[in-house]
Amino acid sequence: MQIFLQELEALAPLSVDDRLAILQLPMRLRRLDAGAYIVREGDVPKHCVILIDGFAIRQKLTGQGARQILALCIPGDAIDFQNMFLDISDHAVQMLTRSIVAEVPREAFQEIVMTRPAIGAAVIHSTLIESSILREWVVNVGRRNARARIAHILCEFAVRLEARGLASGEGFELPMTQEQLADATSLTPIHVNRVLKTLQAEGLISRQRRRIEFDDWRALQEVADFNRRYLHVTSEDEVVAAAL
Amino acid sequence: MSDVHPLDPLVRRWSKYRSFSTGDRNAIRELPYVRRTFGKDAYIVREGEQAGECSLILRGFAYRQKLLSDGDRQIISFHIPTEFVDLQNGVLGIADHNVQSLNHCEIAAVSRSAIIELADQRPAVRMAMWIDTLIDSSIFREWVVNVGRRDSRARIAHLLCELVIRLQRIGADREGLFDFPLTQEQLADATGLTAVHTNRTLQSLRREGLLQLSNGILRVLDWEGLREVGDFDELYLHQQV
Numbered sequence: 128m129q130i131f132l133q134e135l136e137a138l139a140p141l142s143v144d145d146r147l148a149i150l151q152l153p154m155r156l157r158r159l160d161a162g163a164y165i166v167r168e169g170d171v172p173k174h175c176v177i178l179i180d181g182f183a184i185r186q187k188l189t190g191q192g193a194r195q196i197l198a199l200c201i202p203g204d205a206i207d208f209q210n211m212f213l214d215i216s217d218h219a220v221q222m223l224t225r226s227i228v229a230e231v232p233r234e235a236f237q238e239i240v241m242t243r244p245a246i247g248a249a250v251i252h253s254t255l256i257e258s259s260i261l262r263e264w265v266v267n268v269g270r271r272n273a274r275a276r277i278a279h280i281l282c283e284f285a286v287r288l289e290a291r292g293l294a295s296g297e298g299f300e301l302p303m304t305q306e307q308l309a310d311a312t313s314l315t316p317i318h319v320n321r322v323l324k325t326l327q328a329e330g331l332i333s334r335q336r337r338r339i340e341f342d343d344w345r346a347l348q349e350v351a352d353f354n355r356r357y358l359h360v361t362s363e364d365e366v367v368a369a370a371l
Numbered sequence: 372m373s374d375v376h377p378l379d380p381l382v383r384r385w386s387k388y389r390s391f392s393t394g395d396r397n398a399i400r401e402l403p404y405v406r407r408t409f410g411k412d413a414y415i416v417r418e419g420e421q422a423g424e425c426s427l428i429l430r431g432f433a434y435r436q437k438l439l440s441d442g443d444r445q446i447i448s449f450h451i452p453t454e455f456v457d458l459q460n461g462v463l464g465i466a467d468h469n470v471q472s473l474n475h476c477e478i479a480a481v482s483r484s485a486i487i488e489l490a491d492q493r494p495a496v497r498m499a500m501w502i503d504t505l506i507d508s509s510i511f512r513e514w515v516v517n518v519g520r521r522d523s524r525a526r527i528a529h530l531l532c533e534l535v536i537r538l539q540r541i542g543a544d545r546e547g548l549f550d551f552p553l554t555q556e557q558l559a560d561a562t563g564l565t566a567v568h569t570n571r572t573l574q575s576l577r578r579e580g581l582l583q584l585s586n587g588i589l590r591v592l593d594w595e596g597l598r599e600v601g602d603f604d605e606l607y608l609h610q611q612v
Binding site for chain 1: 388418419435437439440441443444445446459462463465466467473474491492494496501502503504506508509511512513514515516519520521525563597601606607609611
């Protein structure tokens, strides 16, 4: 739960009591295999689930069976804060890797966010950032070309992982297959493969298995039309300014 | 029930989510606000702005959009009366997208501090606001699917179905007719299509007898048919909460 606590504290200052209240939430740790579903569309969830270790994706299927991936969940993310107040899950969440999750009963979670204003504020903040990321994904699949879409998603994952201390600025281990990348960017796997090769040939990234290294981070951001504002994380400039 | 106060429609919409006490209702009605009017396509909020207020639509339509560096535009949602267009700015502070009026639009601008104070003092209202933003997220998820994985016919039909349901919910249904001020260009920017493609798709939906759309009035002739073409399931609008 420590990683979840850190994530909340980055969003709102918590008191000692708030911290204790989170650590004392009734919960059950579960280990899940890659491919396992934690919630399916149409389910009536009884728990709020926090991803402790591993990666997961949110997804929806169209009536024709096409899959669209909607978000990548990383350690420290709540997988379904929305189920606190919305009764029926409107999408599915599937594990990308072997994972550990903490399941907190819905009522216990509702109570803590309603009775502890600082925790409530942090949780609201977190759900609003998630919403902002979704807006950017609408833009990504709606109006960017294939090259920019892939570059954009790589930039986003890099910044999010780095902000949570899960990657360095140089690169990261991409927890997705090319097929999954395709479903996140509304492309075909062949197209994704071609774009990754192009980005590599242009000297923007290098790849070794799932590892992505940023050889030219600035140029990659430019190709991606990437502006980290929508992630609402403190930017490097602000960190530098605060340190001075 | 006739509205005596301009904020009553908001009270009514939010009170569908949670039961409000008289005190809750009055606290919403007592929100201090400034009435602002906007002509067509005026900016209500600009990306990057430090947002000092949240805007509730009293009359007219608005939309959220983002501009790409090459000048392309993606519309990310449409908004109708009784809805806030930027409740998230109360918390996030900096606007991460633009909001524009779609037609002649009347807004109640509420200061960020008044929104935060209301949320702090009235837990039931806080929960209703929260549910609002969670439903917004659910709609954004569906839009990612719509522009990402549906064909052009389904995209347009899906968007029309969504707007019809939302307009019905606020009682804007005039015996099957809806005010529909969206231009084909805006429909195109909301579905990731070109204006030409959108025009062709609308014509085909018309020819198949699913709808009529002229002079800013939408009439759905075959709801089940439109739903089917749009692959539309209203679960994501969470009306049952």
